[in-house]
Amino acid sequence: MNTILHLGLGSFHRAHQAVYVHQLRQLGDTGWSIAAGNLRPDMLDTIATLQAQGGAYTLETVTPQGERSYTRITSIDRVLPYQPDLAPLVAVAADPATRIISFTVTEAGYYLDAANQLDWASFPDLRADLAAVKAGQAGHTLYGSLVTLLRARMAASAGPVTLMNCDNLRHNGERSRSGLLQFIDALGDGPLMAWVDSHTSSPNGMVDRITPRPTPEVAERVKAATGVDDPAALMGESFIQWVIEDNFIAGRPEWEKVGVDMVDSVDAFEEAKIRLLNATHSCIAWAGTLVGYHYIHEGTQHAVIRRFAYDYVTDDVIPVLHTPEKPCPINLPQYRDVVLDRFSNPALADTNQRVAMDGFSKIPGFIAPTLRERLARGETVDSVAMLPALFLAYLQRWHAGDIAYTYQDQAMKPEVAQAICEAPDPVAAFCADATLWGELAGDARLVDAVRRARERVGRFVTAHTGVSATAAA
Structure with a gap:
């Protein structure tokens, strides 16, 4: 079983990427699963609920005409608990079965200025993360956490891995990769820089689905329609789209079978x-x-x-x-x-x-x-x-x-x-x-x-x- 490690277990991931993997599994392609967790102590109640439910949850989809349907999503096999040292995430990242590390951290989580340079002056949490990683602690920005995970993978000789950005960031693969390399350069970690250069790829992608923040009413509708009491239920529109450049260094699911556009340029x-x-x-x-x-x-x-x-x-x-x-x-x-x-x-x-x-x-x-x-x-x-x-x-x-x-x-x-x-x-x-x-x-x-x-x-x-x-x- 190949693993996708996802960083940022929020509503969008569960209504988008996890849905595509679920649809593949419904077709009989069970070669991929998701392990997911957060880089910060966010959404602790939802994480606890998902853990109790074995990673499963109900997705309500709504058409522009107001028609609702319900799907039990079961592609997240492991819900990883938050720990300050990121140990649960590190363990999955260092596993050779993990072929993709994906992430949703929102546009502002990349700290890039208009010239695509890390804006160290404007973001004290970025500077603090660099200092923490230099001191041997786990990072908690995207870049610091990726350094923590990739150092462990390199040390374990776990092989190449694709870094897949799922945020609304123009040229998101290229730009997040640039930010990561700048962070590694600021660390002065030459061996990691060389390893990332030769053992990772970063495809650009475009994602689209409106996913409102879940409200108690969503769980109430799910209970009424399905009989399932699911505090982790969420809702999204019926429209869904994903376009990805086919640049995966360690293999990928056959997403084209479930409507993903695999392209040369996004x-x-x-x-x-x-x-x-x-x-x-x-x-x-x-x-x-x-x-x-x-x-x-x-x-x-x-x-x-x-x-x-x-x-x-x-x-x-x-x-x-x-x-x-x-x-x-x-x-x-x-x-x-x-x-x-x-x-x-x-x-x-x-x-x-x-x-x-x-x-x-x-x-x-x-x-x-x-x-x-x-x-x-x-x-x-x-x-x-x-x-x-x-x-x-x-x-x-x-x-x-x-x-x-x-x-x-x-x-x-x-x-x-x-x-x-x-x-x-x-x-x-x-x-x-x-x-x-x-x-x-x-x-x-x-x-x-x-x-x-x-x-x-x-x-x-x-x-x-x-x-x-x-x-x-």
Whole structure:
């Protein structure tokens, strides 16, 4: 039996990668199983439940028409308990049967700046992790933990292993590999560097499925529909997609049998998904929060918010992704419409809180590339500028303590965000932030576009709430 060791046993992994392995096993291909755990003491109740259930759980899927179905997922054979020394993870990583180490740590967990360099200055937890690993302790960032696991595998002569990124990060295999190698270089571990270079591969991949945070209502519906009392039940939309570059150094499951696209290059799929889906999702979450909505479908069904998202894709994204010189193999207008229909699904009850998080990594990752490319071509950016303007308005609300939920952002330095909001000219301060904008920071064209868009956001919020967008700020 071959093993996939997965780091980050959250909802998305259980509604996506684990489902594909489960489907293979249902076809009779039982050559692969999953062992999974977390790098930090997160989700302890869910982990305990999964351990008690032998790794099995119920997945509820919901169509845009509200039809629900239930599947018992049994591909996770081992649920690994959290320990500060990561010993359970290390033991699996050092096993020759482990052929793939995969991970979902969210976009902000990679600590990369606009030049794809590890941002040591901005992230004290990254510096602390480096110091811990140098002192012989286990690491708990992605890079520190991978060093801990791969050192053990190298010492055990356990053979090559694929490092498979399953996060919404552009060029996710290449970039996470670069971050890992930079971390190893900072450690000064030459033997590990050489081993990783010759014994690992890092395919790029694109993943897609909306997976809201589980609520008690999901378990209640599962119990009513199946008779199973499952506190680890979760829900996802019926749509699911996975595109992976076929670059596996130690073998892989035959995922193509269950609908995974195994390709030479994931670039076109990745760009379409990140810009048309991920950025649009954030746009709707920020705008919906500003007018008092709780759920994504509420904002998507709001004519003005939907138009913000539609115009952003139509006016600014599609023209840079599909050109006469480089036509896109995807029907982008059709993809746009499918995405908006998915977001409109009230049965998902996907929250603005979940989608709005991590704006300080989503602006540079999802939104800035379109602004940069449009400006480089001398083209207008009025529609795409609405997205950072919505985030700035959202940030000002957060600064004033006027967001109805806790905002989470691993890449945000609170003091920097507070300074932006307190600046005499918040738009200029926001557009000058190098973490958000890289080489575009301070560009007069960016400042002008966001300033005009910010005025539109203010009028939108006032018209739909009767309150000035900046009143609290």
